[in-house]
Amino acid sequence: MQKIVFSLAILFSLSLFSACSSNNGSTRTDHIAVGVAADFDYLNPLLIQLSLSREVCALIFPTLVKPSYDTENGSIEFLPAAAETWEFSENGKKAIFHLRKDMVWEDGEPVTAGDFKFSYRLYADPRIASTRQHYLDDLLQDPEGNIDFDKSVETPDEFTLVLNFRAPLAPAIVLDHFNDLMPVAQHIFGQIPADEIRMKAAETPVIGAGPFRVKQWARQQKLVLESSSTSVLPHPAAIPMLSFVIVPEYTTRLAMLKSGQLDALVSAGGINPKDVGDLQKNSPGIVITPVKNRYFDSIVWLAIDGERYRESKEIRPNVFFGDKRVRQAMTHAIDRQAIIDGFMGPDHATIVNTSLSPAYASLTDNSLRPYEYDPRQALSLLSEAGWKPGPDGILRKNGTKFSIALAAPAGNPRRNYAATIIQQNLREIGIACEIRVDENLVFLKSQNEFRYDAALSGLAAETLPFQLVIWGSDFENRPFNSSAFQNSELDSVISRLGTPLGENENAALWKQYQQILHEEQPRTFLYYYDELEGFSNRVKNVQVNLLSTLYNAYEWTLD
Structure with a gap:
């Protein structure tokens, strides 16, 4: 099946580019083609979970503000977008946004x-099951504990949006979270019952107001965007068309970039570090741009009995990873440096022991003891937790063999390489480990349903506010907490970090945040790595940064 998909992608690419060439055979200048490893989950901001889907949606739908990353001081500021100006009350419980008056949906409405208020109701609706549902938890509530939208989200006129919170919130939290809650068009979605929005996602028209609009989406093959002539957010895209070609096989993607069939490889479809030297020597027309400190890889250890939870919602410890000593042992057992040296190289990854990005060096707790590669310590911790070698060398506890499947997504050479090292490391300490590779969307769905005891997974965790939504004991409503990790102390720290704080208190709480994750190891945090984006040097005006690979895709042009 995968070979068929590869062929379709290549055929599409060839036909696309021949169609885009002018009659006199000159090189196309009106269409940028980007190669990616996997398809998008949705093009509906209410439903998205994948980071690249979020980036594409931000090119199609309005965003309240535009975050901007300052590489010199490592800070994020917010610039106008749908909101021209905004202000916060002194007590931190109110935010007022003044919207542009010239914005239109692509159908002219x-x-x-x-639209924003209507969309916030949908994000909060449990029938939608949005991954960002909990972003609205701080809004004013009624006596029954439900969000009181009449009081918490006010629209005194068509272009003023007022948010009222039940407790003080830091401005950065408000701007980050509500910027992620991209609105949908009320005149479209108001006609669809909330409980049908997810099931009708494929047939619902994608109507946006951003610089691009959807021209065509052929699942598992291609997504073609075209410049939206009516957009003022900030303007119609400079390039007439931008397409994403789904090519799961890395070597095929790379060959297409070298041949000029693709103009870029990005995100999980980016450049393999081992190919950098050859490209620099033999393909001078390809520019490699690293995105540093945005993405981390990890192994998610499921803390609960997933099957029992799916059947009855009963929370029981996972037979393998419910004990933190086992999770600590796993981190000691895995040779993270060997993965880095063998695939990325030491210049392109940094070992970490929590989810916090190295970009925030001023907040990093350097006093934490690193988890060194130490199989002896791993075995000692496992023994303390009751796991002893059986006659076949496999660890056992109360008659249960320590035998697991390590799940990984297809089409990701970095994680595939890591999986083989991890499998070998675990077998060396008496854990039977088989590798299970699933198609990307199946992998995501299975993680959300707690079907994997162990999964090689990662996140784009680029902002401090996003760090606060990865975790939460209410894991049913925190889909990024795919380990179902519960810790009341961490919940309290996260809650306090969302409020206005002085610099010293803020730094102290971030250190506490790291200390809890370091001790508990709900994931084995492998490393933050450089995502190497490859662009043809014909693609101009490209800015990639900690926040987004497609940060200014509406400014891209093609020579």
Whole structure:
């Protein structure tokens, strides 16, 4: 099946580019083609979970503000987008946004504050099951504990949006979270019952107001965007068309970039570090741009009995990873440096022991003892937890063999390489480990349903506010907490970090945040790695940064 998909992608690419060439045979200048490893989960901001899907949606739908990363001081500021200006009350419980008055959906209907309020109701609706549902938890509530949208989200006129919170919130939290809650068009989604939005996602028209609009989406093959002539957010895209070609096989993607069939490889479809030297020597027309400190890989250890939870919602410890000593042992057992040296190289990855990005060096707790590669210590911890070698050398506890499947997504050479090292490391300490590779969307769905005891997974965890939504004991409503990790102390720290704080208290709480994760190891945090994006030097005006690979894709042009 995968070979068929590869062939379809290549055929599409060839036909696309021949169609885009002018009659006199000159090189195309009106269409940028980007190669990616896997398809998008949704093009509906209510439903997205994948980071690249979020980036594409931000090119199609309005965003409240535009985050900007300052590489010199490592800080994020927010610039106008749908909101021209905004202000916060002194007590931190109110935010007022003044919207542009010239925004229109691509079908000509105006974008108003009512669209934002309507969309917030949908994000909060449990029938939608949005991964960002909990972003709205701080809004004013009614006596029954439900969000009181009439009081918490006010629209005194079509272009003023007022948010009222039940407790003080830091401005950065408000701007980050509500910027992620991209609105959908009320005149479209108001006609669809909330409990049908997810099931009708494939047939619902994608109507946005951003610089691009959807021209065509052929699942598992291609997504073609075209410049939206009516957009003022900030303007119609400079390039007439931008396409994403789904090519799961890395070597095929790379060959297509070298031949000029693709103009870029990005995100999980980016450049393998081992190919950098050859490309620099033999393909001078390819520019390699690293995105540093944005992405981390990890092994998610499921803390609960997933099958029992799916059947009855009963929370029981996972037979393997419910004990933190076992999770600590796993981190000691895995040779993370060997993975880095063998695949990325020491210049392109940094070992970490929590989810916090190395970009925030001023907040890093350097006093934490690193988890060194130490199989003896791993065995000692496992023994303390009751796991002893059986006659076949496999660890056992109360008659249960320590035998697991390590799940990984297809089409990701970095994680595939890591999986083989991890499998070998675990077998060396008496754990039977088989590798299970699933198609990307199947992998994501299975993680969300707690079907994997162990999964090689990662996140784009680029902002401090996003760090606060990865974790939460209410894991049913925290889909990024795919380990179902519960810790009341961490919940309290996260809650306090969302409020206005002085510099010293903020730094102290971030250190406490790291100390809890370091001790508990709900994931084995492998490393933050450089995502190497490859662009043809014909693609101009490209900015990639900690926040986004497609950060200014609406400014891209092609020579």
